[in-house]
Amino acid sequence: MKQTAHAPIGMLNGKVAVITGAGQGIGRACADVFVREGARVLAVDFSGNQDKVARELGPGVVPFHADVSKEEEIKAMFAAALDAFGRIDASLHVAGTQGGRDGAIEFTMDEYELMTATNLRGVMFCSQYAAKAMVPTGGGSIVNFTSVAGINGEQLAPLPYTAAKAGVHMVSKVLAIDYARQGVRVNVIAPGFTLTEMMQDATPELLAHMGAKSAIGRPALASEQAEVAAFLASDRASYVTGTVIPVDGGWTARVA
Ligand SMILES: NC(=O)c1ccc[n+]([C@@H]2O[C@H](COP(=O)([O-])OP(=O)(O)OC[C@H]3O[C@@H](n4cnc5c(N)ncnc54)[C@H](O)[C@@H]3O)[C@@H](O)[C@H]2O)c1
Numbered sequence: 684m685k686q687t688a689h690a691p692i693g694m695l696n697g698k699v700a701v702i703t704g705a706g707q708g709i710g711r712a713c714a715d716v717f718v719r720e721g722a723r724v725l726a727v728d729f730s731g732n733q734d735k736v737a738r739e740l741g742p743g744v745v746p747f748h749a750d751v752s753k754e755e756e757i758k759a760m761f762a763a764a765l766d767a768f769g770r771i772d773a774s775l776h777v778a779g780t781q782g783g784r785d786g787a788i789e790f791t792m793d794e795y796e797l798m799t800a801t802n803l804r805g806v807m808f809c810s811q812y813a814a815k816a817m818v819p820t821g822g823g824s825i826v827n828f829t830s831v832a833g834i835n836g837e838q839l840a841p842l843p844y845t846a847a848k849a850g851v852h853m854v855s856k857v858l859a860i861d862y863a864r865q866g867v868r869v870n871v872i873a874p875g876f877t878l879t880e881m882m883q884d885a886t887p888e889l890l891a892h893m894g895a896k897s898a899i900g901r902p903a904l905a906s907e908q909a910e911v912a913a914f915l916a917s918d919r920a921s922y923v924t925g926t927v928i929p930v931d932g933g934w935t936a937r938v939a
Contacts, residue, residue, distance in 0.1 A: 694721070698722045699772050701774040704828075715906070718744060723745075726740075757809055772817070773826070775825075775828070781840075787842065794841070799843060806851050806854065814869070822862075826915050827869070827871045828874065831873050833845055852927050855869045915928075
């Protein structure tokens with residue numbers, strides 16, 4: 684049979700994505716993979732690294748400075764994406780903060796506020812504004828990033844962090860139901876231990892201990908989270924909504 688050569692088609696060709704936390708780590712890896720797959724990206728962060736990411740990834744990436752714990756800045760972020768690209772097909776809410784004392788069961792109100800402002804309130808408002816921005820152009824895909832520590836108890840994670848991540852699971856399910864008939868899908872990626880800058884202060888012992896928690900026996904690469912996000916943002920995931928997908932090498936499959 685005669686073979687026909689086809690140019691490779693990116694899984695996200697023609698799509699526009701907002702990515703929060705794009706300055707480093709998993710968010711940065713998402714920007715890399717989304718550009719590789721043909722998407723244009725609004726790369727959002729408050730660190731300043733978003734400018735470097737845009738320079739490195741080329742003209743399809745527009746940097747935007749926003750603190751996603753603040754409603755006015757979230758509004759401005761989606762307005763900037765619509766201004767730059769005219770539509771939003773995917774919105775990845777990756778920005779998050781660990782911030783607290785590892786393993787803290789007791790915590791202060793300030794620590795609670797710190798870990799809730801971005802991880803829960805920020806993701807909730809980003810999801811709400813993203814859904815509203817997607818409806819006029821036929822819908823889109825929202826991907827919220829939480830943690831395995833939002834699914835099962837992990838004593839090394841601060842309690843307000845795990846509570847915030849678990850809250851995002853419910854935010855995502857409710858919005859998935861609310862917006863399903865308007866073409867907006869909402870899903871969660873719950874990463875297991877992933878090698879990123881967030882872990883740069885961890886001791887070698889802690890890194891080995893955390894890596895061994897997955898059944899696969901090693902930490903994830905940030906790109907392994909990003910590949911799942913690209914699938915969820917693509918039309919290949921057209922019947923996937925309201926899910927929480929652990930990308931954890933089998934960590935949460937264990938009884939203990
Ligand atoms: N790395 C892991 O092992 C791991 C495990 C489970 C869950 N997660 C989750 O995955 C997500 C990404 O983690 P990471 O390891 O890439 O983190 P990271 O700390 O390496 O990067 C987070 C990025 O988000 C930005 N950011 C934080 N708060 C922000 C805010 N309010 N507004 C705008 N930008 C903000 C930071 O500047 C940074 O660039 C987080 O939600 C985290 O909780 C990570």
